[in-house]
Amino acid sequence: MSVAKSRHDGGGSAPGEGGPAGPAKPAGAAAHGGTSTRADRWSTFAQRHGALVALLLTVLIASASFDSFAGAGNLKNIAVSSAFLAIVALGMTFVIVSGGIDLSVGSVFVLGGVLAAWGSKYGPVVALLLPLAVCGGIGLVNGLLIARARLAPFIVTLAAMLGARGLMLNITDEGNDTFLIAKDSLFADLGRGKLLGIGAPVWITLALFLLGGLLLRRTRFGQQVYAVGGNEDAASLMGTSVSRTKITVYAMSGLLAGLAGALNAAWLASGVTILGQGMELEAISAVVIGGTLLTGGLGYVSGSLVGVLLLKVIQNIINQIGSLDSAYQQVVSGAFLVVVVVVQTWLGRRRKARLTAPG
Template identity: 75%
Template sequence: MTVTKTDARTAAARGAEPAAAAGPTGPARSERLTALVQQHGALAVLVLVSLVASFSFDSFATGDNIGNMATSSAFLAIVALGMTFVIITGGIDLSVGSLFALGGVLAAWGSRHGTLVALLLPLLVCGAIGVVNGLLVARSRLAPFIVTLAAMLGARGLMLALTDEGADTYLIGKGSFLAELGQGTTFGLGNPVWITLALFVAGAVVLRRTRFGQHVYAVGGNEDAAALMGAPVARTKILVYTLSGLLAGLAGALNAAWLASGVTILGNGMELEAISAVVIGGTLLTGGLGYVSGSLVGVLLLKVIQNVINQIGSLDSSYQQVVSGAFLAVVVVAQTWLGRRRQLM
């Protein structure tokens, strides 16, 4: 069989077609893979760690242990939800740990006047502190780190003043609706877990399906560009800090209902845990990119790691912080690398 030059050129052209087509699709496929790892990498690690722990420890996958982990994760998750909105805008909120403790004390104190007062009081006070944070950051253009650090100290001081330097502990009546809200169960899961799930569903809808959510991403991506496009930059910042304060106060109130008292020593370092969970879940500290679902996964991953350390038994509880810190460092390095990789594509 004789092959002419025309046939050879035609065959060569046909052979070159797949290579030409693969050119633009290769980077696109790589970019999708990078985005997938960045968004769902923490979920894959959570599943892997849970599977290993289930085979390694008999008590890990039991209903009681899972229920306890879910309930204890709920309060941190609510705080992390508010932190997600703040970090996506490029900010930070260091006051949430103190607001969490303050909210619990206010809820326990207010429970003497009924459940409505017990729930509204921490929301009003912590929400007002969030508004002040937002105003100072957005209107006065002060650094979020300094503003929320001052709020952290102020809220902690207010909580100590209410409890006589921690000497007074306010209790919540066992038969009250507030106690049932924190200690009761529905379909085998604690009520705080269901409240947390409802809040995360609402948060995901707000962030992804509303104009406010679009403004949150725009402000975090490029504040000047967002202002040029007509986005209300100052109002968006005020709202996210207000939301963070409200959620921290609510988490504190629910935790007080769960413990049946306003414990003053809680909340220390909680802001760092919340930031860690949000970053582990795929939200960039530089702002502009983040996922509500990822923050929930980040919280669960931290709690699972802590539970595994407790299951080992021979390790001191301080190792929880060591492991969490090391894991956070790895995640930040990985996110930075993935972010630069996506920009180059």
Template identity: 90%
Template structure:
């Protein structure tokens, strides 16, 4: 009997340890966001001001839409370095097309940016080229196309402030900016698509093990193409909404956005190795980065470069924790039963 009592301890501790690891993986960023926001609200009177919170939400909306597409790509085991340039290109194209109405502005941005995602997906899935190289080339190509359209950045296409397209970025609904509502709707749809549909199951399967996914009947190539098309479409849409918000297609935007999106997705609990992730975590990761940036701006004495330092530090910590948790989980699965 004493031996039985001694052996029952590890058996009960295993599920508890697994629950703690799962909670840290999925909700660690949310805990950090709540704590950071609470400390910031107590430290800075202006942080909790409705106008400041509105600015955080709107500025986070554009990055969040890009991060949503990046979530699908990373869960599938890929990476997309082109989203920053595609975001900027989408903004320029939408600003140029806005003179012909909001529908033309959106369709032009979505068609071209979705086409870039399609090319990325075909080269990666069909030609079996490395995602890093393909999307890096697409990043340079999209940026070059944008500079060609704007005469090396000398031309800036303006959006009429009284146009319907500008209203898409500047109007408010129930006191909240329209881009924020669009972002929330997209994340709701993205969550359903990733967690509740056969396509989402295939995305997880391809990211976990391509050979196993193929054996279970998933079309690996089609899934890969689809996630890159989705990433291009969402990056283009984010750029178009940003152009509507700024009332112009700004050519210098989007530089480094791909790294911000990757950071937000990984901080939100998605594994860089693929096969595991959640769109809600990516939204939390974006908000955490934007809150940190806002706090640094509120301090005033810190240079804006500290934003990149803090974001990089967060990313390193999260990747280290993910690796540690993954090794612990693997060790528990492979160890003999107590």
């Protein structure tokens, strides 16, 4: 990866959550005057806030088209159903910003739910810590193989996806056993409890995103994640531990996927074995729609949350229509992803052309 590409990925954005501060423009760029500056601002705005604009427009149109969409009950259902995918997408954000990919999160998610349901008979502590330990361990192994053995993230996490799914099937006798959680248990309150009329998973998700945003935006570790995703060689020369950063983000991804699975099991009061299929693609779509570059070096925690909400609102609208089946949800999500990647590529090329333009 060249230095120019690194600056395309991570440069030109505001310091912090969007990535490290970009390089100073060459003298020739100033010759374009206010036109270039306005173009830069619009490109940055589209990159970071395009998904939010799309979400607001979609909500307005849906509210005007369907009487029940804007009802408090429906909005709360969207929020709770978004919470579990959002937690998975939070971990995926760190992985993609670092230049990696994690295909195992869907299987790790369902494994976490099954382990939580199985462990609930031994108390809430076991129900929560068991999936965190196992799923975090899977993420840690992924990170070690990718960072230390230098194996391709696609292959490593694909193997982890198959392994986690196989472990779940072994625990549940090929999916024939479903472990139940007592609805009056303390652990079930994590998924079914409410605060101010809003489900506990929503509050947990908001707290995690707040912490994740601070970690990515305000800490040395967050800047290292951006640096590794922008250019590994340059990051290493600056003293960043590339291996440690990669191991950490994959361990975080596994840990958060396991937590999301455990909360989902508490919400459903059972460890459902058919969940998680395709969740890794949903998480990747949400992260990319939210403005994170697939090539790494640039991304937003807040954007990933908006991306999840946009996907879930679209799914809810399709359900409101009634005459469309769930297959259309996948079609629309795929179309959104293609459009966003095309726009990201176009904006990136324009930004790179402006930065390297002669006087």
